[in-house]
Amino acid sequence: MIFAGQQQPDLPAEISTALQTLVQYGFTPSQTIAAVREIGLYWADRLASRAAMSPVRLMGLSIDFDEFCNPIIDALGRYDRAVATHCLWIAETPYDRSVGFEGLIASEYRHKQSLICDEVIIATAVMTERNQLNIMLDRAREMYDPSDIRVIAAVASDELVAQSTDGLRVEALLRLPKHSSKFNPNMFGLFRQRLPAANVRPNHMPKTIMKAAFKGPQIGM
Amino acid sequence: MRIRNMQFDKSTVIDLLGQDAYDRLVDKLGGGKANGDGFEYELYNCAYEIIEHAYAYATDEPVEPNVYAYHPGEVTVQQGAFAFVDDILVDTPEISVFYQIKHVEKLAWTPDLQFDFDCQKDLMDTTSRQYRLVLVTHLKERFDALKDSNSQYVPDNAWVYLRPTSRGALLDKIKKLMLCVQSERNASLIQWQVELAWMKGPRTESVLTTLERASEFTRGALITFAPTNHTLANVIAEIEAENVGSEILKLSADGRTIQYHLRWDDDEFEGFVRVEDWCAFERALAREKPSTARELIMMAMHGDGD
Numbered sequence: 001m002i003f004a005g006q007q008q009p010d011l012p013a014e015i016s017t018a019l020q021t022l023v024q025y026g027f028t029p030s031q032t033i034a035a036v037r038e039i040g041l042y043w044a045d046r047l048a049s050r051a052a053m054s055p056v057r058l059m060g061l062s063i064d065f066d067e068f069c070n071p072i073i074d075a076l077g078r079y080d081r082a083v084a085t086h087c088l089w090i091a092e093t094p095y096d097r098s099v100g101f102e103g104l105i106a107s108e109y110r111h112k113q114s115l116i117c118d119e120v121i122i123a124t125a126v127m128t129e130r131n132q133l134n135i136m137l138d139r140a141r142e143m144y145d146p147s148d149i150r151v152i153a154a155v156a157s158d159e160l161v162a163q164s165t166d167g168l169r170v171e172a173l174l175r176l177p178k179h180s181s182k183f184n185p186n187m188f189g190l191f192r193q194r195l196p197a198a199n200v201r202p203n204h205m206p207k208t209i210m211k212a213a214f215k216g217p218q219i220g221m
Numbered sequence: 222m223r224i225r226n227m228q229f230d231k232s233t234v235i236d237l238l239g240q241d242a243y244d245r246l247v248d249k250l251g252g253g254k255a256n257g258d259g260f261e262y263e264l265y266n267c268a269y270e271i272i273e274h275a276y277a278y279a280t281d282e283p284v285e286p287n288v289y290a291y292h293p294g295e296v297t298v299q300q301g302a303f304a305f306v307d308d309i310l311v312d313t314p315e316i317s318v319f320y321q322i323k324h325v326e327k328l329a330w331t332p333d334l335q336f337d338f339d340c341q342k343d344l345m346d347t348t349s350r351q352y353r354l355v356l357v358t359h360l361k362e363r364f365d366a367l368k369d370s371n372s373q374y375v376p377d378n379a380w381v382y383l384r385p386t387s388r389g390a391l392l393d394k395i396k397k398l399m400l401c402v403q404s405e406r407n408a409s410l411i412q413w414q415v416e417l418a419w420m421k422g423p424r425t426e427s428v429l430t431t432l433e434r435a436s437e438f439t440r441g442a443l444i445t446f447a448p449t450n451h452t453l454a455n456v457i458a459e460i461e462a463e464n465v466g467s468e469i470l471k472l473s474a475d476g477r478t479i480q481y482h483l484r485w486d487d488d489e490f491e492g493f494v495r496v497e498d499w500c501a502f503e504r505a506l507a508r509e510k511p512s513t514a515r516e517l518i519m520m521a522m523h524g525d526g527d
Binding site for chain 2: 089092093094102104107108109110112113114115134135138139201202203210212213214
């Protein structure tokens, strides 16, 4: 296996393999989404074992909300923490070449939106585009003005991890350097391409949200 | 006299204003000296016109108190007209507005400006068309000075508009036109997309055409004033908020796009869905009419559930 990027030390072997699945070429949509789920569960264990009891808000993207965010929400809930959630549907739009990725928030679902949380966790599997992070940070600050934002991802670029400041921590299990011939420079694009087609449809409704938002009779399903 | 789009033919201009004025008019066609900032500011002003007129129609608040609000299909914006006051020409069924856009620090009335405004006035006075000649600046201080100027070069008929370029001047209006989540960042991105849509167009088109192009760029997040299928309109009209008091409900359709903003308990769901498979959606509507907004959104997202 080709080595790409820098993994956190002491990761279990299966997580290390799952991370490579995300960044290397040649994996299928089902392998990709299984890897996302596995890493989501791993992050859930790590976060839940922290002793904090304060309420927390979790923001995620519709493309991997079920697989990556949901295990974390479940795990936090099991430890009796009040969890508010916020899911964003981001539509990629044409952009200026100098900007890289650009997108707008087409829709969003906010659960328990008036819960007061000092901490916002932004969780998504691949966080390599600066603008994608900025969209979520801007929205979190606009809506909730949190004192502490924690970004957790399976894969993040060195550039974004280096953005960490007092009120913002970017943590990833695998960090990618800015330039390397060993992985696709458009990591987020590659990831979106390799997700199952249903996940990246603009109208994709994560099951978790459907259960929360569309209680009662569901027609057309 | 033959007039097309408020453009005058050669003989009219020469008879009325002389050969020198006609030569100047032809010279203007090639464009004057423009810098990068001036070009950007002109684009900004085009986007400004597009957004103003779309907002006016959407909210039925005319752009000025003494005119009507027209459907964006009836308003034409032209960048670079065959006219003495030539930077932007906006035509509604009611009035033609000629703009001279100046992004310069020391803007003052000059003989050239006076000549252009007066020539255009003389031309327009030969028609029965309502018109307005406007000088646009981005500086408050210049705006005040130009408006109350005692200079000998003040034209007979000129208005001065102030349009600062500060981000945010247009955002409130854009928010009324966008179907996506009402965030600041979305609004400023959409403003940029409207400018992009204008730049990619032929520089002479109806406001509606530019809006439609911008809507494509934004993946449908911008209103296009498209007619809504009456079945869908009826369904929306019949839906009631489920638990009045604790729930807000905003539901509207623009063509095949449904915009929603729902709140219940402590949850909120806002945004838009563009129906991808219209046939399947109509089949589902015919099978069972949704009684709540959430059911309708679910159906729009999933078609008939295949």
